[in-house]
Amino acid sequence: MIKGGQNYVSSPPAFSNDGNRVLVCTGNTVSIFSSSTGLQVSSLEGHTAPVTSVVVVPATDILCYCWTSSFDGTVRYWDFSVPETVKKLDLGMPIFSMVIPSFLGSPEENNAKTANVFAYVSVHDGKAWQIRKCSLTNYRKVGKLVLKETERPEPLIISPSGKFLGIKHKRKLHIWKLPRVESDVAVAKKITLHHTKTITVLAFHPTERTVAAGDVTGRMLIWRGFGTQKFLDHSGSNNRISMNDGEDKHGVRQNDDAESCSVWHWHSAGDVTAFSKYNTLAVWLLIIGGTEGVLVLWQLDSGKKKFLPRIGSPLLYFIESPDPSLSLISCADNQIHMLKTPSMEIIKSISGIKPPLSYQEICESFSGKAAFDCTSGLVAVQTENYGIQFYSLLANRGVYEVQVCERNHQPADEVTVAVTLVELSVDGSIMGTVEIKLPEEGVGGLVSLKFWDLDSDTKRFSVSTVIYEPHRDAHISAIAFHPTHRMAVSSSYGGDFKIWVCKEGDIQQKGQALQNSGWMCHAVGSYKNKAMRAATFSADGSVLAVAADTVITLWDPDKNVLMAVVGETPTPIVSLAFAGKSEYLLSVSHGLKPRLSVWSMSKLAMAWSYRLQIEAVSPAIDSSYFAILALLPESNERAFKGNGIILLFNATDPVPVASMSVTKAKGGGLAFLKGDLSERAVIDGKTSQTLLVYINGDREYVIFDPYDKEGHELSIIRQDVPLEETGQFGYSSIYGELPKFDLQKDKTASVISTASERPWETIFTGSTHMLPPLTKLCSVFLESLLEKRTALAE
Structure with a gap:
């Protein structure tokens, strides 16, 4: 795994x-x-x-x-x-944050403190979040001594000198002066600094009694000389302000214990605040980051500013390295960038998978589903900055990104453009994307379909064709690629689908032949003006299946001829996939009566179905197996230890082969990959195995062997889930193999409910063009009800 x-x-x-x-x-x-x-x-x-x-x-x-x-x-x-x-x-309580003051400060002070190491932790006692103190050397349970209680967990901030501990709490800063020699006694000295807005972040100056804080409006506040009255020894010479001299405290509210408070402003919302020393000079910088994705270096004395713009995501943390030429910033898009100081150039990045988009609900046709390149083990996901990130599932790192829309991304701006759909061809050489420019006050919307080609040398996609409004003003619901040819189909909610083909030509330029490819419309199809929400090609590409509302239409993609219409479901079909070398067709319906249906292509009839809310379905490569990701009702989440379940089926059998309970199933996806899971497969003499990848709604994923019941948490289903098998429809009840009914069958709770005990009730259901002539049908029907006897010769 x-x-x-x-x-x-x-x-x-x-x-x-x-x-x-x-x-x-x-x-x-x-x-x-x-x-x-x-x-x-x-x-x-x-x-x-x-x-x-x-x-x-x-x-x-x-x-x-x-x-x-x-x-x-x-x-x-x-x-x-x-x-x-x-x-x-x-400690027996969940820990949200921990700091160890004795690890900070000068080496001489650290040696004096290491005799007994204490930590300050933010823990939850079952009722509220509390800041407590515990010993890491002479360990005992966290004492009952509580420094502060808060409704929400707050990160603990320790000063670089290790002398002060602070937290932000609503519109206040609480700061404690830590004792020189740690013990079990309480931290007696504490001050509170007040503000008029909610504080989001704070940071201590490395050497001075100065603290900076940012609020929700983007203002940065700097309190200088905090704790002059309470923290300093009165015998010292640094006590520059008398106890009652509150009128000279510029900017200080409510007679707080600070010499002055100044207000700076740059960002719409301050997220990152830190102090840093400029190279080896005694010039201290205030480092500020905001939701705009801009890092600002602000000199405290001169007020000069230096910027690192276009980071592309809100900043979260700034960490300095023991190496003075290196630091890092953590960004909200799950990226960590290494910076070269003091020039603040990004020299290296740790690329995690980009998080789900925050604007998934703004567009009806938006699909946050990931696209998989099953041959190379890559997954393509949409990003906030109108791009596609290609992420290596086996290496667990980002490979590269493709910018779908050439537009400057500002995280704080209102969303006006969205990449709603991404799809890859079977071999991963072609990509299709759909981007939508959202209308402003109902005017000015634009849908764009783009085809991308993979460069064989650079292994990166470049756009080859841009098609504006491919389905008039209707949104695109799905894109599917032909398995062997450069052909694609796009379906729309407007009631039509279009087949696109790529025409390649050679252009002579300076004695060299350059290939120029472009996509053009090959055919257009529709069925009774019904909305078409899904499309897929068969394994050999000879059949194109398009979902027209609640029915499935089968087409010849080369001739654009309607060959058949398969069945009907109670609710609209939103997903289609062929399984078992195209011997079966899988359809997923959403709505009040969600359903997974398995259709037999040889009989053009439903083989079996389940009443389940299906989130994703994926057929195995070169086999009749397929996997589904189903959402569980809230009543079953505790029993299954998750809100979703992965079921592995053989298309010929409605009884699932195996199951796996999962969490965060909403918005998740499935795909079968090619490759060896571990060295154990080689030791056992096994060849390349088909692996299944599950990616959840937070884009965390797991790769496992679905056929190995010992290598992971897969197990034969033994619990009751709300699944339902349906009987066969149409003439398949007569010409197909009749099921063997066991009247003495145990009717206790099981995974699959038994088939209908009266199959003849559905024999005449279905479309009329699917039934044989009445003269032939009745004779066979009556004959099947009669008991045949073999006459013995005398």
């Missing part, structure tokens, strides 16, 4: 002591990447819930230790050079 697609930016990452590695919280593990190549080199596995914090122990370049916290309630001490767990502490 291979897992991937984790979120790289759920928590702040951390550099190793030498700056050569980056430790990233990825789900239940900590992934370790090389800062020079951006590739993963190892991982820390052991937590049973998402990891929330990683803190590297300061030491020499040789020693590689870190502490991690998790929602599973444990704190682990790792040697990440091996990697292995050295110590595990169970």
